[in-house]
Amino acid sequence: MSHLINLLQEFGLGLVFVNVLALQAGLPVPAYPVLIVAGAYAAMGGNPLWTLVAVGVLASLIADTMWYGAGRIYGMRILSTLCRVSLSQDSCVRQTESIFQRFGPGSMLFAKFVPGFASVATALAGALRLPYWVFVLFDAIGAALWVGVGVGLGYIFRDAIEELMLKLSSLGKYGLALIVAGFAVWILIKWFRRYMFIKQLRMDRVSVDELRDLIADNKVNAIVDVRSPLSQKATG
Secondary structure, eight states: OHHHHHHHHHHTHHHHHHHHHHHHHTOOOOHHHHHHHHHHHHHTTSSOHHHHHHHHHHHHHHHHHHHHHHHHHHTTHHHHHHHTTSTTHHHHHHHHHHHHHHHGGGGGGTGGGSTTTHHHHHHHHHHTTOOHHHHHHHHHHHHHHHHHHHHHHHHHTHHHHHHHHHHHHHHTHHHHHHHHHHHHHHHHHHHHHHHHHHHHHOOOOOOHHHHHHHHHTTOOSOOOOOSOHHHHHHHO
């Protein structure tokens, strides 16, 4: 707690901006803990809450505009690229399309609260050619909610947060080991779920050339397009 407070005292809003920008750009940085601690620091006389929210929203819009632009340029291919870094790659694209199809641009209001969904959703918005002003409107509101909840939690529960951090600090290297172990268990669970998912869906596949040969030999009675309506709309 004291270490982050010292960083906030030294770098102020710049630390919040860089952390949020890096996270929304796709880097695995602990932006939300920084927002929570920044909120707690605001209660102690640090930067006002509204400035934290404003800086966080600005950083989010910069990163999200990058993903939106990538979606407009590369289309649905960017979704597959983004989902390759996910341990849930196999269902990443499908779930993103399903959520976006159900809620439309409104999905960006809660996208940042869903791990791994934010950057994919903004890229999908670009791939679907959502008007930029609509994208900015919903994305800015969603970012304000996301940042606001983080700093708000820190502001409200500042005493509990400080007590928790003090306990972890008192444990020294054991406290760090506890955090690392928890993260490792989370990774292991995600990997196991991915393994079971692949095992359940494992099936024979054919290449494009093999399918062409089967059609030429009249060995194919029908071809069913199982892509989602959003994929069909974006790729034709």
